[in-house]
Amino acid sequence: MDMHSTRLFRRKYLFSKIITxxxxxxxxxxxxxxxxxxxxxNIEINTRPPVWISKHLNFDSYLALLGFxxxxxxxxxxxxxxxxxxxxxxxxxxxxxxxxxxxxxTLAAYxxxxxxxxxxxxxxLSLMLARAIPGIALSLPLLILFTRLHLxxxxxxxxxxxxxxxxxxxxWLMSGFIGEIPNELSEAAMIDGCSKWESFVRVxxxxxxxxxxxxxxxxxxxxxxxxxxxxxxxxxxxSKTFPVGLFDFTAEFVSDWRGMCAMSVMMLIPAIIFVIxxxxxxxxxxxxxxxxx
Numbered sequence: 375m376d377m378h379s380t381r382l383f384r385r386k387y388l389f390s391k392i393i394t395x396x397x398x399x400x401x402x403x404x405x406x407x408x409x410x411x412x413x414x415x416n417i418e419i420n421t422r423p424p425v426w427i428s429k430h431l432n433f434d435s436y437l438a439l440l441g442f443x444x445x446x447x448x449x450x451x452x453x454x455x456x457x458x459x460x461x462x463x464x465x466x467x468x469x470x471x472x473x474x475x476x477x478x479x480t481l482a483a484y485x486x487x488x489x490x491x492x493x494x495x496x497x498x499l500s501l502m503l504a505r506a507i508p509g510i511a512l513s514l515p516l517l518i519l520f521t522r523l524h525l526x527x528x529x530x531x532x533x534x535x536x537x538x539x540x541x542x543x544x545x546w547l548m549s550g551f552i553g554e555i556p557n558e559l560s561e562a563a564m565i566d567g568c569s570k571w572e573s574f575v576r577v578x579x580x581x582x583x584x585x586x587x588x589x590x591x592x593x594x595x596x597x598x599x600x601x602x603x604x605x606x607x608x609x610x611x612x613s614k615t616f617p618v619g620l621f622d623f624t625a626e627f628v629s630d631w632r633g634m635c636a637m638s639v640m641m642l643i644p645a646i647i648f649v650i651x652x653x654x655x656x657x658x659x660x661x662x663x664x665x666x667x
Contacts, residue, residue, distance in 0.1 A: 405642070412436070412635035419631050435636035457637065459611040460619040465644065466529050467615060468597040471536030475593045476586060478537070479544025480552075484574055486545065487552040488560075498549075505542035509602035517606050527609045535603050540593040547592070551585030552578065587652045598645055616641045 411419060413431040434444040439457045486498050516535060517526060525531030555578050563573040601617040608614045616637065623634040 467532040475540035483548035513606035
């Protein structure tokens with residue numbers, strides 16, 4: 375490599391790093407502002423010009439959410455928000471729907487990838503188009519249906535709705551991974567005495583672990599952050615999740631921005647832990663198709 379090519383490569387590398395850091399800052403700054411706002415005194419939140427870094431940061435809003443008695447500076451709802459109930463409902467609804475979506479979506483992906491039947495492409499396309507329908511458009515029909523089935527205002531109803539919401543994407547993502555597995559592996563397993571089902575469970579399923587991780591994290595985050603459907607079919611603390619619970623920090627004329635930001639930060643923690651836990655499998659899953667291609 376000559377000197378000119380080396381300089382050109384270094385310039386491109388430096389330019390790509392600068393772009394990467396700029397994009398990173400665009401995503402990090404709002405999160406940093408959210409964290410700082412959750413620790414500011416109420417009087418500094420809406421001041422003009424804004425106070426970028428307060429000299430009086432504290433964790434009172436977090437303590438109030440967790441049920442501790444704190445001295446509020448003016449307006450604050452933290453102690454009256456059932457944070458524990460919202461956390462429980464969000465965890466159960468997200469993990470439950472993710473579990474069922476992965477099972478049903480993987481089985482559907484296996485059927486579409488391994489079997490040839492009449493109308494396969496049409497059914498698969500219909501499944502994908504169903505995912506394109508906005509959640510807000512489904513809210514009213516779901517409310518009527520769930521009310522008649524006694525699923526409204528229940529965590530189980532959320533699990534059913536989120537599972538149906540995540541199955542199309544899971545099936546689409548997993549079909550790509552299952553389709554990459556050579557047919558010879560399944561045929562060899564069947565020669566050794568395995569049935570079609572045993573071949574899938576013992577041979578093919580362990581090979582799509584990265585795909586399961588990628589599908590799981592997308593399904594979990596979609597359910598964890600979902601608002602449109604949950605805001606319609608949940609009414610009490612028995613089923614409300616974090617996104618809907620944020621409205622507890624608003625009143626007719628005022629809003630507790632510090633408490634709202636504090637609960638938003640608390641919402642990020644389980645999602646971050648979940649991503650870190652499956653990070654290696656997620657990256658491997660997202661790049662596996664490109665490497666094989």
